[in-house]
Amino acid sequence: MRIAVTGGSGKLGRTVVRELRRAGDDVVSLDAVGERGPGFVQVDLTDYGQTIDAILGVNDRHDGFDAIVHLAAIPAPGILSDVATFHNNIRVTYNVFQAARRAGIRNVVYASSETVLGLPFDVPPPYIPVDEDYPARPESTYSLVKHLEEQMAIELVRWDPALKIVALRFSNVMDPEDYAAFADFDDDPWARKWNLWGYIDGRDGAQAIRRALEWDTTGFDRFIIAAADTVMSRPNDELVAEVFPGVPLKRELGVNDTLLSIDKARRILGFAPTHSWRDAT
Numbered sequence: 534m535r536i537a538v539t540g541g542s543g544k545l546g547r548t549v550v551r552e553l554r555r556a557g558d559d560v561v562s563l564d565a566v567g568e569r570g571p572g573f574v575q576v577d578l579t580d581y582g583q584t585i586d587a588i589l590g591v592n593d594r595h596d597g598f599d600a601i602v603h604l605a606a607i608p609a610p611g612i613l614s615d616v617a618t619f620h621n622n623i624r625v626t627y628n629v630f631q632a633a634r635r636a637g638i639r640n641v642v643y644a645s646s647e648t649v650l651g652l653p654f655d656v657p658p659p660y661i662p663v664d665e666d667y668p669a670r671p672e673s674t675y676s677l678v679k680h681l682e683e684q685m686a687i688e689l690v691r692w693d694p695a696l697k698i699v700a701l702r703f704s705n706v707m708d709p710e711d712y713a714a715f716a717d718f719d720d721d722p723w724a725r726k727w728n729l730w731g732y733i734d735g736r737d738g739a740q741a742i743r744r745a746l747e748w749d750t751t752g753f754d755r756f757i758i759a760a761a762d763t764v765m766s767r768p769n770d771e772l773v774a775e776v777f778p779g780v781p782l783k784r785e786l787g788v789n790d791t792l793l794s795i796d797k798a799r800r801i802l803g804f805a806p807t808h809s810w811r812d813a814t
């Protein structure tokens with residue numbers, strides 16, 4: 534496939550670009566920053582003119598795409614002012630979705646976020662493990678945009694029944710070098726309660742994206758994408774009893790199984806995470 538990856542210079546994007554290329558895809562990264570080279574075009578995605586033009590073609594680089602992986606965003610609350618986060622992220626996503634539609638690209642996979650599940654869970658989740666079955670609970674401007682983007686996608690696929698937009702609600706993205714810090718998490722069960730002790734290895738994030746791209750369907754769907762385990766060595770029963778007493782359990786919890794349910798991604802996308810911090814040396 535000829536694939537545009539927005540945000541291809543970022544933490545998740547670098548891994549995604551590398552892994553898609555390794556699988557044989559023809560990938561061009563569209564990002565505001567990056568190293569000059571054949572696989573990168575510098576684009577300010579808040580500018581619709583630049584966005585549609587770069588998606589339709591760029592001299593000496595490409596003449597169109599079969600699919601778009603949209604990752605470009607301010608990736609968390611608290612990096613910029615709330616209003617700057619809102620304006621950048623919602624505008625970039627509208628521009629990318631709209632440009633995809635205008636260019637006739639029907640295969641769009643993009644980064645939503647675990648935050649829509651109600652992070653940082655100062656209000657406890659409705660049940661554990663959390664899944665895609667309850668309405669979004671954005672608690673920050675960043676998360677509000679992720680929620681609005683999912684709503685936008687629902688309407689866009691209604692307007693164009695041939696369009697596919699898949700939202701991947703990624704957990705906290707980790708690179709192998711991040712795993713050295715994990716041993717310390719066990720000291721304080723509250724330190725990582727904000728996302729139910731979840732994470733996702735960037736390589737498995739890339740796997741989820743590839744599977745979503747290859748999924749032959751139309752319409753909108755959303756999937757939680759997390760590692761198969763938590764960041765903790767302490768067992769789930771103990772953590773949940775201490776930090777979220779009284780929250781109903783939707784099913785029996787494995788000892789260290791993820792509490793961000795990936796059952797739907799496993800079942801529908803065939804997602805099968807293969808990287809765990811426990812195996813990192």
Ligand SMILES: NC(=O)c1ccc[n+]([C@@H]2O[C@H](COP(=O)([O-])OP(=O)(O)OC[C@H]3O[C@@H](n4cnc5c(N)ncnc54)[C@H](O)[C@@H]3O)[C@@H](O)[C@H]2O)c1
Binds near residue numbers: 542543579603605621
């Ligand atoms: N990192 C995480 O833990 C995490 C968790 C859940 C979801 N996500 C989502 O995954 C995606 C990638 O996150 P990341 O951690 O790689 O972030 P990152 O900040 O490392 O990369 C994002 C990239 O987007 C680019 N970008 C932002 N605004 C742009 C604009 N207006 N024009 C052009 N390029 C622009 C940046 O230059 C950057 O290279 C984001 O959508 C983020 O919200 C990240």
